[in-house]
Amino acid sequence: MLSKFRDHLNNNLSFLKEKKLLLAVSGGLDSMVLTDLLQQLNYDVSIAHCNFNLRGKESDGDEDFIINYAKENSFHYFVTHFNTELFASDNKLSIQVAARKLRYLWFDELLQENNLDYLLTAHHLDDSLETFLINLTRGTGLEGLTGIPQQNGKIIRPLLPFTRDEILVYAKENNIRWREDSSNASDKYLRNKLRHDVVPVLKQLNPAFADSFRQTLENLQQAQSLVEDASVLIYKQVVSEKENQKHFNIEQLKRLPNYKAYLYQWLSPFGFTAWEDIYALVDSQSGKYILSGNFRLLKDRETLILEPSSNGNNLSFEITEGQQYPEAPIKLSLAIAQTINKNATKKTIFVDNELIKYPLILRKWQEGDYFCPVGMNGQKKKVSKFFKDEKFSLSEKESALLLCSGENIIWVVGHRADERFKATKTTNTILKIEVL
Known part of the structure; x- marks a missing residue:
C-alpha cells in the first residue's frame, strides 16, 4: 500500500510535498495509518487531536495515546478539549454536527496561527460509499452521489482511493497501534447502520464491489463536471446580476x-x-x-x-448636519452647492437647506406614508400609490428608502423628490444630495 499511496500523491497531490501539513488524528485505525504513511514518505506533518469529552475515560485514553505517540515519533502536536454536549444544546445541533463544527473551526485556527498550508483527514473509499448511501436514502442531486471530494479548499483527503480493508491489512503488516472507538459499534447512527448491515451485503453480492464503486464514483464525478460546465455557460444566457x-x-x-x-x-x-x-x-x-x-x-x-431575505421595515439611520458621507445602507453625498443643475439625474436632488430639520432620517417606507412629488403642484400622493404607478416590483418596494425631515419625506431616494423642499432661484443655501 505504501508504494500505491506514494504514486497517488505524486500523480494527484504532488503540491503537498513541500508544504506544512496538519493531520487530524483521532487515534483510530484510519488516521494512525495515514500518519504512518506520511511519516514513511518524509512529509512535514503536525498532529491535531480533539477530545470531545463524550466517552469519559475512553476519550481521555485516546488523548493520552496520541500525546505519547507524538512524543515517541517526534511529531509536533496540538490537543484541545470541547464541551460538545453543551455546545450542541446551546446551538440546537446534533452531537455529530456540533463535533464537526467545533473541530473544523479549531483546525482553521491552527492553520492560520501556525502558518500551516493544508489540513489532511483520513477519509477513505468506504467513507465515501457511506456518504453516497446516506445521500441516496435522503434524496439528492447528482453532486450528492459523487462521494467525498478529494480536496475542498485547504482540506485534503489523500486516502480516498483506498478501502478500509486495505488500510487494515497495512496496519497489521506494519504493527501499527490504534484505538477502537466504542461508538463505532453502535447502530444508533445511520452511518454505522449502513456500515454494519448494508455495505457487507453489497460486497457479498459483488466481491469486486469496491472496484466497481470506485469506477462508478469516477463516472459520476465526470458527469457532475460536465453539468457544472454547461451550467456556467447557460447561466450567462438566463441570469443577470444587479x-x-x-x-x-x-x-x-x-x-x-x-x-x-x-x-x-x-x-x-x-x-x-x-x-x-x-x-x-x-x-x-x-x-x-x-x-x-x-x-x-x-x-x-x-x-x-x-x-x-428581507430584514423588515425597521431600518432607520440618522444623518446629522455637516455629515458629507453618512454611514447608511446606501452611499450618499451631502454638500452645499452654488447652483442647481437642471440636467441632474434621479440620483441627485437639490433642496433648500433652510427648510429641512436635522437630523435627517433615512428609513424604509411604511403604509400611510405620503409626499408631494415634484411636478404635481403640491398635490399629496401616497408612497404606495407612487410605487404602483411607477410599476415597482415587490423587491423594489421592499428595498426603497425614504429621506425624511421630521415626519415629512424629502425624497424617495433615487426616484422622486418632494416639491416642498426643492431649491429654487430664491434659495439662500442649496444642499445637493446624491446617491453615489
Whole structure:
C-alpha cells in the first residue's frame, strides 16, 4: 500500500510535498495509518487531536495515546478539549454536527496561527460509499452521489482511493497501534447502520464491489463536471446580476430542454430544498416567493429574483448636519452647492437647506406614508400609490428608502423628490444630495 499511496500523491497531490501539513488524528485505525504513511514518505506533518469529552475515560485514553505517540515519533502536536454536549444544546445541533463544527473551526485556527498550508483527514473509499448511501436514502442531486471530494479548499483527503480493508491489512503488516472507538459499534447512527448491515451485503453480492464503486464514483464525478460546465455557460444566457440580486429570465429559462435541472444547479448552493415549490413558482402569479434560510426567490412578472431575505421595515439611520458621507445602507453625498443643475439625474436632488430639520432620517417606507412629488403642484400622493404607478416590483418596494425631515419625506431616494423642499432661484443655501 505504501508504494500505491506514494504514486497517488505524486500523480494527484504532488503540491503537498513541500508544504506544512496538519493531520487530524483521532487515534483510530484510519488516521494512525495515514500518519504512518506520511511519516514513511518524509512529509512535514503536525498532529491535531480533539477530545470531545463524550466517552469519559475512553476519550481521555485516546488523548493520552496520541500525546505519547507524538512524543515517541517526534511529531509536533496540538490537543484541545470541547464541551460538545453543551455546545450542541446551546446551538440546537446534533452531537455529530456540533463535533464537526467545533473541530473544523479549531483546525482553521491552527492553520492560520501556525502558518500551516493544508489540513489532511483520513477519509477513505468506504467513507465515501457511506456518504453516497446516506445521500441516496435522503434524496439528492447528482453532486450528492459523487462521494467525498478529494480536496475542498485547504482540506485534503489523500486516502480516498483506498478501502478500509486495505488500510487494515497495512496496519497489521506494519504493527501499527490504534484505538477502537466504542461508538463505532453502535447502530444508533445511520452511518454505522449502513456500515454494519448494508455495505457487507453489497460486497457479498459483488466481491469486486469496491472496484466497481470506485469506477462508478469516477463516472459520476465526470458527469457532475460536465453539468457544472454547461451550467456556467447557460447561466450567462438566463441570469443577470444587479447589486445583491440575481434575475432569472423566465422566458429564456423555459426555452431550455430541462430548465428544472439548471434551477437545481443554480439555487441549491443558497440553501433551497423545496424543489417542487420552486419549479411551480415559474408559472405562479407575480408576488409569490420561496424562502431558504437566508435567501428568497421571488416571482416578479417574467422574472425570478434571488436575493437575501428581507430584514423588515425597521431600518432607520440618522444623518446629522455637516455629515458629507453618512454611514447608511446606501452611499450618499451631502454638500452645499452654488447652483442647481437642471440636467441632474434621479440620483441627485437639490433642496433648500433652510427648510429641512436635522437630523435627517433615512428609513424604509411604511403604509400611510405620503409626499408631494415634484411636478404635481403640491398635490399629496401616497408612497404606495407612487410605487404602483411607477410599476415597482415587490423587491423594489421592499428595498426603497425614504429621506425624511421630521415626519415629512424629502425624497424617495433615487426616484422622486418632494416639491416642498426643492431649491429654487430664491434659495439662500442649496444642499445637493446624491446617491453615489
